[in-house]
Amino acid sequence: MDWDKLRIFHAVADVGSLTHAGDSLHLSQSAVSRQIRGLEEALSVTLFHRHARGLILTEQGELLYSATRDMAKRLAAATARIRDSEDEVFGELRVTTTTGFGTLWLAPRLPRLYEQYPNLKINLMLDERIVDLPMREADVAIRLKEPSQADLIRRRLMDVRMRFYASQSYVTRHGRPDTTEELMRHRIIGHAPDAPQVAAGQTWLRPFLDADHSSHLTVNNYFGILQAVIHSLGIGALPDYIALGNAELVNVVPSQASSVVPVYLAYPEELRHSKRVAAFREFVLEEITAYKRAQKAAAMLD
Numbered sequence: 001m002d003w004d005k006l007r008i009f010h011a012v013a014d015v016g017s018l019t020h021a022g023d024s025l026h027l028s029q030s031a032v033s034r035q036i037r038g039l040e041e042a043l044s045v046t047l048f049h050r051h052a053r054g055l056i057l058t059e060q061g062e063l064l065y066s067a068t069r070d071m072a073k074r075l076a077a078a079t080a081r082i083r084d085s086e087d088e089v090f091g092e093l094r095v096t097t098t099t100g101f102g103t104l105w106l107a108p109r110l111p112r113l114y115e116q117y118p119n120l121k122i123n124l125m126l127d128e129r130i131v132d133l134p135m136r137e138a139d140v141a142i143r144l145k146e147p148s149q150a151d152l153i154r155r156r157l158m159d160v161r162m163r164f165y166a167s168q169s170y171v172t173r174h175g176r177p178d179t180t181e182e183l184m185r186h187r188i189i190g191h192a193p194d195a196p197q198v199a200a201g202q203t204w205l206r207p208f209l210d211a212d213h214s215s216h217l218t219v220n221n222y223f224g225i226l227q228a229v230i231h232s233l234g235i236g237a238l239p240d241y242i243a244l245g246n247a248e249l250v251n252v253v254p255s256q257a258s259s260v261v262p263v264y265l266a267y268p269e270e271l272r273h274s275k276r277v278a279a280f281r282e283f284v285l286e287e288i289t290a291y292k293r294a295q296k297a298a299a300m301l302d
Helices: 003-015 018-025 029-043 059-083 099-116 168-174 199-210 222-230 275-301
Strands: 048-051 054-057 091-097 120-126 140-143 152-160 162-167 188-191 217-219 235-239 249-251 261-268
Touching: 003 018, 003 029, 003 054, 003 059, 018 029, 054 059, 091 099, 091 275, 099 120, 099 140, 099 222, 099 235, 099 275, 120 275, 140 275, 152 275, 162 168, 162 199, 162 222, 168 249, 188 199, 188 222, 199 235, 217 222, 222 235, 261 275
Parallel strands: 091 120, 091 140, 188 217, 188 235
Antiparallel strands: 048 054, 140 261, 152 261, 162 235, 162 249
């Protein structure tokens, strides 16, 4: 099968347009069309339905696109390994983690990574969805549960608990609850029960949201919950990693906390020798060590 035709087919299938595919490949629309027609003739099938809104893959086209997508991922992995054979750390590294952890813990620390590796390009993919690392949907993952996929190298980084936080201004205005009973009389801000979240936090928070109160607030990510807390809308259920160094937050009813949520770093076995992955892994481990040291110092001052 003609590899060049497959490359052009994959580009067209990606964007659903001969014109846009031609632009990305630096080919004319007619040249792209000829290659697709030649591939269809060679396979004796129709690969696309022509539609007013663009091109739609046929069933046979979907099968071929699945194969070319896998080929593209394997080619990207091979390219990464080849580039990693050089001394310099550079190029794209796709990192996936949750919206909360990525926004509130990881992103604020990334300047130190870029200072060390200015030619490294991080593609930070914030999503609650578990992406398929072995299929190279991402290169590295930081997950708030132990990865279950096979052929992954994994390392437990730290443990997180969900706790209740209020702003200093909220406590000044409404008082600081010291018991669970007093806490129940305040507006609780937390994840909606049907929003993607860690099971430990969901189980712990549900009785508070189910309590008899007329005005709770639910948000589908921790960044939104934090903003609501900072603006004194109520008392928020947040991961404890956000409180370190944030003088505006007050941990109310410290005895209330979720069970442990483990945080893991994971990446595919085939990237074991990747310099980019190694650079990111060492950066994260250094930041975790510094975080734990600061956390221990703060606990001694309490």
